[in-house]
Amino acid sequence: MGIKTKEEYIESLRQMNPTAYMFGERIIDILDNPRLRAGIEATAATYELAQMAEYKDLLVAHSPLIDEPVNRFTLPPGSIEDLVARVKINRALGNWVGTCHQRCTGLDCLSALSIVTYDIDQKHGTDYFNHFTKFLKHVQKNDLTCNAGVTDVKGDRSLGPHEQADKDMYLHVVERKDDGIIVRGAKAHQTGSLSSHEIIVLPTRALKKGDEEYAVAFAIPNDTPGLIHVVGRSSLDNRELDGCDIGNLRYSKYCPTVIFDDVFVPWERVFLCGEVKFAADMVVKFSSYHRQSHGGCKSGKIDCMIGAALTMMDYSGTSKAGHLKQKIIDMVHRAETLYGCSLAASYEGGEQPSGTYFIDTVLANASKIHEGKEMAESIRLMVDVCGGYVTDLPSDKDFENSEVGHLIKKYMKGKSQVPVENRIKMFRLVEKMAMESADTISDIHGGGSPEAHRVTILRETDLDAKKKAAKRLAGIKEE
Ligand SMILES: Cc1cc2nc3c(=O)[nH]c(=O)nc-3n(C[C@H](O)[C@H](O)[C@H](O)COP(=O)(O)OP(=O)(O)OC[C@H]3O[C@@H](n4cnc5c(N)ncnc54)[C@H](O)[C@@H]3O)c2cc1C
Known part of the structure; x- marks a missing residue:
């Protein structure tokens, strides 16, 4: 099998038959739906770049498990070099697609499972690591993309899973059978x-005694009977369906709610079932890896935003304005700090008992907090540089209209030597990068809410060491 080309990836999705709804209608031809296709094209870039000479060395690595070259998005990190490569491939892809490429969450799940299934087996004598290893071989040999089913819908946030009025607010096991389990719930x-x-499901939070049925992790194909994908809206989604005023002509992002309506999972695909203590480990490992991933792809997206802002300066005749150059500097240092923090999380990582390398959690979470605030600030700077037409540019249909088109084009002109069409295209791209809710909101909530990042920092930082340093300087001696 081996590494797939972009075309083979698209064809392999065509062979699947998931149950999907959007705008109240069943979608049968997923690949031919322009909105979903734009998201699929973004993931397809992870296959496309793996074939390109410029990126091949970064995206393709040797798997000791199957002793073959694999796409890095199927390879749990086995060294510091692998941890560093995770950040670099995400930056390259963020730069290439200008939005979310959607394949990092699967690698983050695989990486977390490769650590925690081993630890559970050591404690409980279970066989989860073996189950996981077989699944990983399947993923690597077929170059599969995996999705992270982590966030439960959670119902009343003041109550734990087993305390909810409706027990299905957190995904749980409703039946154990000889050949597998039946699960019910929804992942948001x-x-x-x-x-x-493949959809990989992990618990969304730490669990305690009484929550055993919620302590479940597994992987199933995205067209498993009982799985229902309901595609969520994003602020510019109608434009993709209309094929008009799109901005980023190739790539986009969509986020369904996935309902598990009594879904059967065979035992060999189960990686946790009832061992409540390990739910916290799974979610901390996944989310820390995922927060590190964001530092790569989001710095890559800021690269595109900087490029758009600079181009607009060229087109509008503002390229010599000192305060705009300062704003470009402010965007560059935000991208580089984000990237640097995620790289640092890689370099400070270390080996876990299973042999997988894990990142430094404090640095990964610091990177994510930085992203939450600084992506918004970078968007503000980009819009400041580009001007008000980011928000109310007339439609392409108006530009094509025989009565007003020539007038709008006349009045949209910037520098005389720049075709007005290019200025219009760049405004559209800036609008998309600033205002597509599916991507911009993930800067804040992707990988957990901002408070989750802060709580992790507080828990994982060695605060006593800092107190000790201060007391030594002040000459305070304590028993
Ligand atoms: C664009 C986007 C893409 C995403 N992609 C994925 C994905 O691919 N896979 C996946 O699994 N998840 C994904 N997520 C989910 C993301 O991890 C969650 O949105 C995030 O964890 C917050 O959960 P929530 O949306 O349920 O918000 P809530 O949990 O409702 O949080 C809202 C606010 O309430 C606070 N809060 C909630 N509960 C409590 C409490 N008990 N005590 C105190 N404060 C509380 C939170 O800190 C937050 O400030 C994505 C999210 C977004 C926006």
Whole structure:
């Protein structure tokens, strides 16, 4: 099998038959739906770049598990070099697609499972690592894309899973059978679930005694009977369906809610079932890896935003304005700090008992907090540089209209030597990068809410070491 080309990836999705709804209608031809296709094209870039000479060395690596070259998005990190490569491939792809490529969450799940299934087996004598290893071989040999089913819908946030009035507010096991389990629940905000071959489910939070049925992790194909993908709206989605005023002509992002309506999972695909103590480990490992991933792709997106802002300066005749150059500097240092923090999380990582390398959690979470604030600030700077037409540019249909088109084109002109069409295209791209809700809101909530990042920092930082340093300087000696 081996590494897939972009075309083979698209064809492999065509062979699947997931149950999907959007705007109240069943979608049968997923690949031919322009909105979903734009998301699938973003994931397809992870296959396309793996074939390109410029990116091949970064995206393709040797898998010791199957002793073959694999796409890095199927390879849990086995060294510091692998951890660093995770950030670099995400930056390259963020730069290439200008939005979310949607394949990092699957790698983050695979990486977390490769650590925690081993630890559970050591403690409980279970066989989860073996189950996981077989699944990973399947993923690597077929170059599959996996989706992260982590966020439960959660119902009343003041209550734990087993305390909810409706027990299905957190995904749980409703029946244990000889050959597998039946699960019920719903996972929210499933980035690219229809661009993925496999859905990997992990618990969304730490669990305690009484929550055993909620402590469940597994992987199933995205067209398993009982799985229903309901595609969520995003602020510019109608434009993709209309094929008009799109901005980013090639790539986009969509996030379904995925309902598990009594879904059967065979035992060999189960990676956790009842061992409540390990739910926290799974979610901390996944979310820390995922927050590190964001530092790569989002710095890559800021690269595109900087490029758009600079181009608009060229087109509008403002390229010599000192305060705009300062704003470009402010965007560059935000991108580089984000990138640097995620790289640092890689370099400070270390080996886990299973042999997988894990990142430094404090640095990964610091990177994510930085992203939440600084992506918004970078968008503000880009809009400041580009001007008000980011928000109310007339439609392409007006530009094509025989009565007003020539007038709008006349009045939209910037520098005389720049074709007005190019200025219009760049405004549209800036609008898309600033205002597509599916991507911009993930800067804040993707990988957990901002408070989750802060709580992790507080828990994982060695605060006593800092107190000790201060007391030594002040000459305070304590027993
Ligand atoms: C664009 C996008 C893409 C995403 N992609 C994925 C994906 O691919 N896979 C996936 O699994 N998830 C994904 N997520 C989900 C993301 O991890 C969650 O949105 C995030 O964890 C917040 O959960 P929530 O949306 O349920 O908000 P809530 O949990 O309702 O949080 C809202 C606010 O309430 C606070 N809060 C909630 N509960 C409590 C409490 N008990 N005590 C105190 N404060 C509380 C939170 O800190 C937050 O400030 C994505 C999210 C977005 C926006």
